[in-house]
Amino acid sequence: MSNSNVRVRFAPSPTGPLHIGGVRTALFNYLFAKQNNGKFILRIEDTDSTRFVPGAEEYINEAFKWLGLSIDEGVVEGGEFGPYKQSERKAIYKKYADQLVETGWAYYAFDTAEELGELRAVAEAEKKTFAYDMHTRNGLKNSLALSDDEVKQRIEAGEPWVIRFKMPEGEVVSTTDMVRGKVSFKTDILDDKVIYKSADELPTYHLANIVDDYLMKVSHVIRGEEWLPSLPLHIMLYKAFGWENDMPQFAHLPLILKPTGKGKLSKRDGDKAGFPVFPLEWKSPDGEVSSGYREAGYSPEATINLLVMLGWNPGTEQEIFSMDELIQAFSIERVNKSGARFDPDKAKWFNQQHLVNTSDEKLAGDFMVELKTKGISVEASYVQRVVGLVKERATFLSDLWEHSFFFFEAPSDFDQKVAQKRWKGDVPAFMADLLPVLDGVEEWNADKIKEVIVAQLEAKGLGMGLVMNAFRLALVGGGFGPDLMTIAEMLGKDEVLLRINKAISTLG
Numbered sequence: 001m002s003n004s005n006v007r008v009r010f011a012p013s014p015t016g017p018l019h020i021g022g023v024r025t026a027l028f029n030y031l032f033a034k035q036n037n038g039k040f041i042l043r044i045e046d047t048d049s050t051r052f053v054p055g056a057e058e059y060i061n062e063a064f065k066w067l068g069l070s071i072d073e074g075v076v077e078g079g080e081f082g083p084y085k086q087s088e089r090k091a092i093y094k095k096y097a098d099q100l101v102e103t104g105w106a107y108y109a110f111d112t113a114e115e116l117g118e119l120r121a122v123a124e125a126e127k128k129t130f131a132y133d134m135h136t137r138n139g140l141k142n143s144l145a146l147s148d149d150e151v152k153q154r155i156e157a158g159e160p161w162v163i164r165f166k167m168p169e170g171e172v173v174s175t176t177d178m179v180r181g182k183v184s185f186k187t188d189i190l191d192d193k194v195i196y197k198s199a200d201e202l203p204t205y206h207l208a209n210i211v212d213d214y215l216m217k218v219s220h221v222i223r224g225e226e227w228l229p230s231l232p233l234h235i236m237l238y239k240a241f242g243w244e245n246d247m248p249q250f251a252h253l254p255l256i257l258k259p260t261g262k263g264k265l266s267k268r269d270g271d272k273a274g275f276p277v278f279p280l281e282w283k284s285p286d287g288e289v290s291s292g293y294r295e296a297g298y299s300p301e302a303t304i305n306l307l308v309m310l311g312w313n314p315g316t317e318q319e320i321f322s323m324d325e326l327i328q329a330f331s332i333e334r335v336n337k338s339g340a341r342f343d344p345d346k347a348k349w350f351n352q353q354h355l356v357n358t359s360d361e362k363l364a365g366d367f368m369v370e371l372k373t374k375g376i377s378v379e380a381s382y383v384q385r386v387v388g389l390v391k392e393r394a395t396f397l398s399d400l401w402e403h404s405f406f407f408f409e410a411p412s413d414f415d416q417k418v419a420q421k422r423w424k425g426d427v428p429a430f431m432a433d434l435l436p437v438l439d440g441v442e443e444w445n446a447d448k449i450k451e452v453i454v455a456q457l458e459a460k461g462l463g464m465g466l467v468m469n470a471f472r473l474a475l476v477g478g479g480f481g482p483d484l485m486t487i488a489e490m491l492g493k494d495e496v497l498l499r500i501n502k503a504i505s506t507l508g
Helices: 020-035 056-067 086-102 113-125 148-156 205-215 225-241 267-273 300-308 323-329 344-357 360-373 380-393 397-407 416-422 427-439 446-460 464-476 484-491 493-507
Strands: 007-010 039-042 106-109 162-165 172-177 181-186 194-197 220-224 249-253
Touching: 007 020, 007 220, 020 039, 020 056, 020 220, 020 249, 020 300, 020 323, 039 056, 056 300, 086 106, 086 162, 086 194, 086 205, 086 225, 162 225, 172 225, 172 249, 181 225, 194 205, 205 225, 220 225, 225 249, 300 323, 300 344, 344 380, 360 380, 360 397, 380 397, 380 484, 397 484, 416 464, 427 446, 427 464, 427 493, 446 464, 446 484, 464 484, 464 493, 484 493
Parallel strands: 007 039, 220 249
Antiparallel strands: 106 162, 162 194, 172 181
């Protein structure tokens, strides 16, 4: 299915760093748009000025850039349906709020926060819950209970007011959710939500969201399941405005759960178990630092891959995907209804798989940046060969050094356990005798080096295992590393002789 009328949006509030649950929502929107030749819109929902955090909007844009999620329309990119920041759309919303009052779908309410607090306290004392709804609205301070003159006087006197949506009685609101199938809600148990506030002359999320989605011609709303309780209000708002025929299709995504599977994944879970829950590192205005996937060494490709598999199932055995493959394979129909448990070990596995699948050329380029910080300057072709030998052992780019340092510098010390086990008996004398033999090798390559060592072993009647492990100890400082003869070939004859000499003089 390809439909260029597909328009989806991700609409975060700039209240702090972007949780990976939000990133996954953006990713599902992005994949759906790209698959359908549609548009991916980034809209900043900053109507709640009390929760605004400096730097949060820039953080969102930087995160998307790092992840490779290109935005078609947004604050930075522009577009024909702007502005894309709700605080800059202030003038638009009042007209629509007034329209709902005029058509009887909404009403003015003058109840103060203190008065509503008292009503809640009274209800609580009676083990009940207070709701501003069809059962209580006629006994409260609003334009349904007061005369038109009194309403007018209160407004003209500058008394604070809100506009509440008037939820109709005795109706059932139904729709087909793309993830959950048919969902229905009874209006009798829904409250009258505030949709506009005079205090800051701004709409609440509900009104701004519906008006913006309609004006921006959003075709599909793909969002987290925490918005499911708001769905009946949103559907009723479309109905109240007479926009039912333009109502988007809804899809509510499952939660990302804690590693235990109980409850929503939080920053605290990450802090406790030592894994990030944000795409990039975040420094809060009060100086607190939260770790990010980028800084923890994850590649953007692996981060995308691990997130898409939280709640979506391709229907095949394939687990490793490139972005292009995801755009081909993704479908909302294969998103699970139940929550997806976050597994920190599986996240690392995704990174390891993507690292192994990265070309040696690209990996070497990234690794050379790290080598430069250590003052090491070598040919790119040499580094490419090194990463090709060791990348299977690494989970993160930062692991490459510990698996390959001996290709760039001689070991500064020797593993004492390996030395006690391998550097004993006839071995030190054999290594000393081996020096002139290796020095005489004309064609310095792995096969030739192995050939002369084996011939020497047979002449001396020594076991292969013992000597080869001692040879490895001399070259790398321990009992690790890739193919030994390849290491010897790459280090070059002079360096190999130097290292054997150093082992003999250090270990005796």
